[in-house]
Amino acid sequence: PLRPLPLGSTKLTGGFWLNRQRINRETTIPAAAQRLEEVGTLRNFRRAADEQTGGFAGKLFADTDVYKWLEAVAWEQAREPSTDLADRQSTTSALVAAAQDPDGYLNTYTRLALDGQRYGDLEKGHELYCAGHLLQAAVAQVRGTGDRTLLDVACRFADHLCKTFGPGRLEGIDGHPLIEMALVELYRETGTAAYLELASYFVEARGRGLLTPPGHHGPAYFQDHLPVRDVRTIAGHAVRALYLASGATDVAVETGDAELLDALQATWSTMVESQTYLTGGVGARWYGEAFGDPFELPPDAAYCETCAAIASVQWSWRLLLATGEGKYADLIERTLYNAVISGVSLDGDRFFYVNTLKVRNNAFADDQRSAVGGRQPWFGTACCPPNVMRTLSSLDQLIATSDDDGVQVQLYAPAAVRVGPIGFEVETEYPWHGTVRVRITSTPDTPWTLGLRIPAWAETHRLTVNGFEGPLRRVWAVGDEVVLELPVAARRTTPDERIDSVRGCIAIERGPLVYCFEQQDADVVLDSAAVVAGELIEHEQPNLLGGVTTVDVPTRNGTLTAIPYYAWANREVGPMTVWIREDA
Amino acid sequence: PLRPLPLGSTKLTGGFWLNRQRINRETTIPAAAQRLEEVGTLRNFRRAADEQTGGFAGKLFADTDVYKWLEAVAWEQAREPSTDLADRQSTTSALVAAAQDPDGYLNTYTRLALDGQRYGDLEKGHELYCAGHLLQAAVAQVRGTGDRTLLDVACRFADHLCKTFGPGRLEGIDGHPLIEMALVELYRETGTAAYLELASYFVEARGRGLLTPPGHHGPAYFQDHLPVRDVRTIAGHAVRALYLASGATDVAVETGDAELLDALQATWSTMVESQTYLTGGVGARWYGEAFGDPFELPPDAAYCETCAAIASVQWSWRLLLATGEGKYADLIERTLYNAVISGVSLDGDRFFYVNTLKVRNNAFADDQRSAVGGRQPWFGTACCPPNVMRTLSSLDQLIATSDDDGVQVQLYAPAAVRVGPIGFEVETEYPWHGTVRVRITSTPDTPWTLGLRIPAWAETHRLTVNGFEGPLRRVWAVGDEVVLELPVAARRTTPDERIDSVRGCIAIERGPLVYCFEQQDADVVLDSAAVVAGELIEHEQPNLLGGVTTVDVPTRNGTLTAIPYYAWANREVGPMTVWIREDA
Incomplete structure (x- = not known):
């Protein structure tokens, strides 16, 4: 097994990712602070801290947007301290601390909207999910800055959870996993064994019918259909499934549970072989934001939530550390360069929730999350933007x-x-040169x-x-x-024949980058376009899309120009495709 | 324009559809009566009639299951009166009548669960949708049996609606269309012009922002994104869209609105050219139970709700009458033989909500509606089964x-x-012989x-x-x-190249029937199977699946047997596909 390097051991000194980190720090994180104020997410904490009731703004898991933002700020402070960020951090952390209940519990929705009634809806309430993001932010903050404000809050909350949940106490799990990996990380930071034990309980209690499935969904929606160690094909809501898999991997590693680790590795392999898009994106279905059946990978209907890509990176990182096998880093690389950073504009101020691989001609957006409408400044459910922020801020840790x-x-x-x-x-x-x-x-x-x-x-x-x-x-x-x-020259990729929707198509890849075609670069209607065999011509274009290498692909009567997928929808938003038909 | 024949002008005397009607009458309708009792749908009416409150069972639109069942019974009585059916009909009709409020309003959910509070949630409340099904049942009953019990109830309700809704009154529309076509039919039955005027108002008021979109959905979810006459591509929830289109067609015909009729015909054409499956099924998306973008027609992820196929038949029937053009009857035939009757088992007692065109190897059902779990005896949302019943009971009217x-x-x-x-x-x-x-x-x-x-x-x-x-x-x-x-011999069908997910595939059709392959008839894994050019061999199999002609399709090393799509999942439920790869 491998070890992560101590924080600060790696400094990015230039290039692709440092540029992304700079935009994240200079534009994305400050803009998010403003959004969190505008939409009332920070006000929720202020009202809770003032012991008010009512007036909750946003979705019931809105607290997590603040926690993820705080986590991003903590990693930024580790990379390069700034007094401005330190001020924002300490103000916001103090606000979070002030909103905590005397017994350690903390949730502004519960306080403001439910009169403090706790754990009444473990299926949909997201209380432990919110707790998990707080714990993660706290660990980041103490590691990144030494500031223990949030860590104290987190430990009090975790202590409360240990007293509340478990065999003979409240036997329940959260509909949205995350608490598992957060507790293990807090255990790693503090050495408190009870946190690991509770994480282990939450993993083991899953798949035993403790949750009542919501609406039309079955129990796989929140991974309660099978015990984690019996799963071989990942299913249900993709972000939930991947956060759970990450937490279960942490538990398996820390408890030396080889059987559980084997099951997780087998599940990862099935996912990569049959449930992962070329971009590394995961989650084929809008309905339930879920994994599809094996080889159900339609490019146009792809969900590929930005958060799911991030969760996939988190899981692969844990399996990489646990096993040392390069395939996990391969998926991390593929996912980061394509499915994760496609989720944020080159300018850093607009976001994709859904990372489709194809927008058709005459496509119609009837949902804020649809890529057809272009990247959005924020979302009603705003999980993705701050998740991108913390991922970019901590990216040097994956080097x-x-x-x-x-x-x-x-x-x-x-x-x-x-x-x-x-x-x-x-x-x-x-990735431009090898x-x-x-x-x-x-x-x-x-x-x-x-x-x-x-x-x-x-x-x-x-x-x-x-x-x-x-x-x-x-x-x-x-x-x-x-x-x-490394041979980064552009290449053609042929899909597995079991993936219906890209049969007869190829995609262009170049090094770790997946490419795509945008309608604005094409003289023909993309939906009907086809490429032919022949040389792929590369052009370094320092002034295009922040500096990219484009690839010209021959057709019967001219060429089609491909750009890196992550950079699409940064000019006009229109039809786009990763896969393109090949004339035989 | 064409006219429907007076009820009773056509008698089916044998063959495919009469057999389906027999099963519908002898098994499906009686079984449904039992379900409506078991799940509490009839009890809701009893409680409402007794002026009780609370204790509502089922979804808030459950009343419609009773109305559609009553409509089926009315058409059955027209085909062949029976005292047993007459008894059930009069008992149930009396119960409905008894549940009506003195001012004509009727809705057991509102009465039992909302203390009689009306029209508080036009977006999701389904009150006018429920009213519409009552009106349709009433018209069927008076036409089929002469019994005016329900017609009186319906007219009182419609009079109440006319007093309540419209310019200067409550300016609103229902999130789930249906009332439009029901009001026009009641106008046709009674001659009351106010009913047509209200239907016209509901059609015209749509697409003007009267509704607030629910959840993540945009206004197209319930067709409020554009005025009906400005639509050219059908969008959003398929059943809603098609019921609205049917009602708008009725209004256009009765008011002589050529512009509206033109718009509807253009929309129908786009739907058929680019948003309709080979089976006639419509609704490519589980998410929002919605139409996809043009040429977004994945077979595995197809929703193709049984109700949507029925609604498509209803719309095409109206356009057939309005224009006399045979293409509308072509779609009716395709849809009835494939997408509608696939929704009920050959035995008549189990139902598909979703009519997928492909079930993959290792597919997993995490939803009662998924075809992967096989046909179900009933559903939490039970719209489809009684919709099939009334469609089969009235099928002779379409001859x-x-x-x-x-x-x-x-x-x-x-x-x-x-x-x-x-x-x-x-x-x-x-359809077996031409x-x-x-x-x-x-x-x-x-x-x-x-x-x-x-x-x-x-x-x-x-x-x-x-x-x-x-x-x-x-x-x-x-x-x-x-x-x-007519040349009903089996043929190969090649898809439009813009449909990604069936590229390189063919389907087998025979006369109006679409065929499919079931894993249980194949020696190879269907997901990887491919057919080759060569003769299609037909076998009449009177003892298989109620009597079908199967088609053997050559592969490189043997044949694959195709059965009519409507008959799939009547033996084992396993992998199935309509489209199959063709080795070049």
Whole structure:
């Protein structure tokens, strides 16, 4: 198994992701603070802190938008402290603390709208889901800034939960998982075993009929159809399913439960083989925001919630650490570059909830979440925007891992890494160019291994140490340079024949990026367009869409231009497709 | 324009549809009476009649299940009176009458659950939807039996509606259309112009923002996004959209509104060209039970609610009468034989809510409506079963139409038709065999035209009068025999290339029937199966599935057997597909 690097061990020093982090910090996070004020989410906390009742604004899980925003701010403070962010953070944290009940419980909806009545609707109430996001924000804050304000709030809340839930106490689980992984993380931070025990209880109690399914849905909607360890095909609401899988993985790792970990790995494999879009997006169904059956992956009807992509990254990260297997990092890379950052505009101020792979000609938006209407400044259910924020703010933490044998680079980006006596710098123009240079900046005088992930998409690669081929386990010297060359040239991808809706189509990929075609770049109606065999011509376009490489694909009478999928809908919003028919 | 024949003008005398009517009468309708008792729907009326409050059972529109059942019984009584049915009918009608408020309003949910508070939630309350079904049942009852009990109830209710709704009164429309066509039919029955005026108001008031969209949905969910006359692409909840279109067509016809009728015809054409499944099923999306964008027609994710297919038949029938164009009867035929009767088991006691075109390997049902779980005896929302009942009970009314020039046979079935001085008998083994014989049994001594629809699926046909080719407008003599021969041999159908999910596939059709493959008839996994070019071999199988012709389709190493789609899921329920890949 691998270990995450201590916070601060990795600094992004430039390139694709640092640019995204900069926009996230300068535009997205401040704009979100304004939205949270405008739509009343922060006012809910103020009213709760003042012991008022009534006047709750938003959806009953709105508290989590503040917690995720606080988490993002905490990671930003770890990356680069600012007094402005520190002020916002301490003001907001104090507000959260002030809204806590004397016994540790905290939920502004319950306080304002339900007269403090707790746990009356575990199916839909989201109380433990809200608690989970608070715990996660608290852990981020203490790690990122040392500020224990939220951690104290979180521990009091977690202590309350330990007293309330479990065998012989209130035997129940939350309709929306999340608390599981939050409790394990709080356990990791504090060492309090009761938090792990409660997380374990919540995982084990699932799939035993404690919840009554809502509306037309069956129990799989919230993963109560089977005990987690009996699941082999992930089902139901995608975000719930993936948060639960993440928490269950945490529990399996911390309790040494190999059977549970095996089940989770098998489920992950089925998901990747048959329930994951090319972009890494997951959740084929709008109805129930749910996973589809295996190979049910329609591009136009895809839901691919931004939060689900983020949850997929969280789960894969946990399995990567648990097993050390590169396939998990492969999915993280695919998902981050495509399904996650498609969820936010290049300017950083507009968001997709749903990340479709195709918008048809004459498509019609009758829902704020529909991509047909373009990215939105905020949502009635605003889970996705702050989830993107915390993901980008903490992205440097996913760059590398370590184990007893050395350090592994999992994602390629310009970065400086320092773990104990080991230090190195990464230089690359990834994902646009495939050359990655790693220069050793400090090293012990004993041998260690520099792990460099070879992405699954790379059919070939070339690796040299100081210009020669050679092993990556060695006694390194400061100044040693490893060069990895990955073949990022544009390629055609053919789908599994069992996916009905893309049969006879190809997609363009380039390195880790999935490409798409937008109608505005095409002379023909995309819905009827078809490409033919022939050379893919790349164009570096520094002034297009923040700087991208486009790919021209031949058709019978001209070419069609593909752009990176993440960058679509940043000019006009119109028809778009990832998959395109190929004329035989 | 065409006219419907007076009730009783057409008697089915045997064959496919009479058999379905027999099962409907002997099994489905009595079983439904029992369900309506078991689930408390009838008890709601009893409690309301007794002026009780509370204790409402079921969904807030449950009253309509009783009304649709009463409508079915009324048509059954017209076909073949029985004292048993007459007893059930008069008991139930009396109960409905007793539940009516003194001012004409009637709704057991409002009475029992809302303390009589009316029209507080026009978006979701379904009060006028319930009223509409009552009006339709009342018209059926007076036409079918002469019994005016329900008609009096309906007129009192309609009078109340006329006093309540309209310009300067309560300016509102119902979230679930239906009242429009019901009011027009009541106007046709009674001649009361106010009913037509109110229907016209409800149609015109739509698309002007009178309704607040529910949940995440936009106004198209209940067709409030555009005035009806401005719509060109049908959108939103399929049943609502089609009931509204039917009512708007009625209004257009009765008020002579050519502009409105043109808009409806254009919308119908777009629907048929790009939003209708091969089965005639409509509604591509589970989410919102809605129409998809043009060419968004995934077979596995198809919703194709049974009620939507029925509503499509109702709309096409109205347009057929309004225009005389055979394409409307073509869609009626396609929809009845495939998307409607797939909704009820061959035994008549189990129902599909959703009529999918594909069930995948390892598909999972997390919803009572999912076809993966097989047909169900009843539903929490039980709209579909009684809708099938009234459709089958009134199916003989769709066989033929008339105009000043003669009589038109729209659907081929063994039947005796008598309209004024014109009479003829139809003999056929349709849909299994393509020969249709029409023998004149009475005729005036002036010329008239016998119209025989040539289905769009028939690439050729042969037509003789007394053995010779000749015109169908003539002075007929008793004993004249017209023989129409239609080529029902199995054929391969290729989809529009813009439908992603069936690209590279073919379907088997035979006459008006769409075929499908069930896993239990295949040696290979259907999801990966492919057929090749070659002869389609037909087998008449009188002992299979109530008597069907199966079609063997060649593959590289053997054959795959197709059965009529309507008959699927009557043995084991497992993987099924209408479309199958074709190896080039």
